[in-house]
Amino acid sequence: MVAAENALDSTCFRANNPKLNFTVNQTPEILLFAGRLHPLLVHLPIGMIIVLALLEMIAWLPRYQNANASAGFILLVATPLTVVTVVCGWLLSLGGGYDESTLAWHKWLGIVTAVGTVTAAVCYRTGRRAAYHASLFATFVVLGATGHLGGSLTHGSDYLTRYAPGFVKKILGVTPAEKIPAPTAVKDFQQLPVFAGVILPVMExxxxxxHGVAKAKAALRLDSFAAVLKGGENGAVVKPGDAAGSALVQRLLLPLDSDDHMPPAGKPQPTADEIALLKWWIVTGAVENKTIAELQPPADIRQLLAHRFDIPATVP
Ligand code: HEC
Structure with missing residues (x-):
C-alpha cells in the first residue's frame, strides 16, 4: 500500500513536472531484485577465497601440510557462488546511479575474480598444483582491489577514511576534508555565511x-554557489524563494525507492535537519553571502543551526 502510494506520488511528480523528463529505469523488477542480492551474497565467496588462500599458505609449513585438505570442498561451493555474485553485481549496476569509472573497474575486476576462481577450481580438479596455486593467489590479490572498489561504490570513496585518526589519513595520503571552523563564540556563529558555512558542506x-569536478551527473555541479544556481541539463534546480518548486528539493523529498530520488538509494543521504536547512536557505532567496544573523532564522531553524554547531539553543 505504502509502496503503491509512493509510486503514485512519484508518477504525479513526474507528470506535473514536464521539465523534469528523467530517464526511467527500464530494467525488469525481477532482475533489479536479483541485483540487490549482490551486497548480501558477496561476502560469502570473499570469505571462502580468503580462507582458502590462507589454508594453502599455511599448508606450505611441513607441520600443517594437511591444512588444505578441504580445498576441494571450498572450491566446490565458492566457485558457483562467485559466478552468481558477479552476475548479480552486473544486474545491480543496471539500476544506475554509480560513479562510472569506479563501476567499470569494479565490474572488470569482479569478472577477473570469477574467471580466476573458475581457473583455480579447474586446475585443482585436474591436478595442476602450480597453476592452481598461481590462479588462487592472483585471484586473492584481485579480490582485495575489487572489494575495495565495491565499498567505494556504495559508501563513497572516503567511507573508510572519513573518521580515521589523523596519522592513519597521513599514512594513506588522504587530505582531511575541510572542516567548517566550529564557531565557539555566539558572535562567530551568527556571522557564519549560510551558503558557505551550512549549505555547501551538506552538498559536499x-x-x-x-555533482562535482570529477563527475557532473546531468551536467549539474553542486560544489559552488554559481554552479548550484546555474543548474543542470534540465535547467535551474533552485528557484530562489520557492523551495517546493525547486527540483533540488523535490528530488530529496521523493521516496527513497523512487528512481529519481537524490542522492540515489545506497548513497549517503542528507538528514531531515539538513533538508530543512536547505529549504530554509532557498526560501530566504538562495543568496550567496548573507550570514545567519542577516537571514534571521525562525526559532525552529535557529534550533537546528544551534544543534548543528553545538551551541545552546536558547541563544538568540
Ligand atoms: C551517486 C551519484 C549521485 C549522487 C550522490 C547525487 N546525485 Fe543527483 N544525479 C545523479 C544522476 C546519475 C543524475 C541524472 C539522472 C537523473 O536525473 O535522475 C542526477 C540528477 C540530479 C538532478 C537533476 C538535474 C537535472 O538538470 O536534470 C538533481 C536536481 C540532483 N541530481 C540533485 C542531487 C542532490 C541535491 C544531491 C545531494 C543531496 C545529489 N543529486 C546526489 C547522481 C547522483
Whole structure:
C-alpha cells in the first residue's frame, strides 16, 4: 500500500513536472531484485577465497601440510557462488546511479575474480598444483582491489577514511576534508555565511561525489554557489524563494525507492535537519553571502543551526 502510494506520488511528480523528463529505469523488477542480492551474497565467496588462500599458505609449513585438505570442498561451493555474485553485481549496476569509472573497474575486476576462481577450481580438479596455486593467489590479490572498489561504490570513496585518526589519513595520503571552523563564540556563529558555512558542506558530503569536478551527473555541479544556481541539463534546480518548486528539493523529498530520488538509494543521504536547512536557505532567496544573523532564522531553524554547531539553543 505504502509502496503503491509512493509510486503514485512519484508518477504525479513526474507528470506535473514536464521539465523534469528523467530517464526511467527500464530494467525488469525481477532482475533489479536479483541485483540487490549482490551486497548480501558477496561476502560469502570473499570469505571462502580468503580462507582458502590462507589454508594453502599455511599448508606450505611441513607441520600443517594437511591444512588444505578441504580445498576441494571450498572450491566446490565458492566457485558457483562467485559466478552468481558477479552476475548479480552486473544486474545491480543496471539500476544506475554509480560513479562510472569506479563501476567499470569494479565490474572488470569482479569478472577477473570469477574467471580466476573458475581457473583455480579447474586446475585443482585436474591436478595442476602450480597453476592452481598461481590462479588462487592472483585471484586473492584481485579480490582485495575489487572489494575495495565495491565499498567505494556504495559508501563513497572516503567511507573508510572519513573518521580515521589523523596519522592513519597521513599514512594513506588522504587530505582531511575541510572542516567548517566550529564557531565557539555566539558572535562567530551568527556571522557564519549560510551558503558557505551550512549549505555547501551538506552538498559536499552528499552530492559532490556525483555533482562535482570529477563527475557532473546531468551536467549539474553542486560544489559552488554559481554552479548550484546555474543548474543542470534540465535547467535551474533552485528557484530562489520557492523551495517546493525547486527540483533540488523535490528530488530529496521523493521516496527513497523512487528512481529519481537524490542522492540515489545506497548513497549517503542528507538528514531531515539538513533538508530543512536547505529549504530554509532557498526560501530566504538562495543568496550567496548573507550570514545567519542577516537571514534571521525562525526559532525552529535557529534550533537546528544551534544543534548543528553545538551551541545552546536558547541563544538568540
Ligand atoms: C551517486 C551519484 C549521485 C549522487 C550522490 C547525487 N546525485 Fe543527483 N544525479 C545523479 C544522476 C546519475 C543524475 C541524472 C539522472 C537523473 O536525473 O535522475 C542526477 C540528477 C540530479 C538532478 C537533476 C538535474 C537535472 O538538470 O536534470 C538533481 C536536481 C540532483 N541530481 C540533485 C542531487 C542532490 C541535491 C544531491 C545531494 C543531496 C545529489 N543529486 C546526489 C547522481 C547522483
Amino acid at each position: 558530503h552528499t552530492c559532490s561525489n556525483c
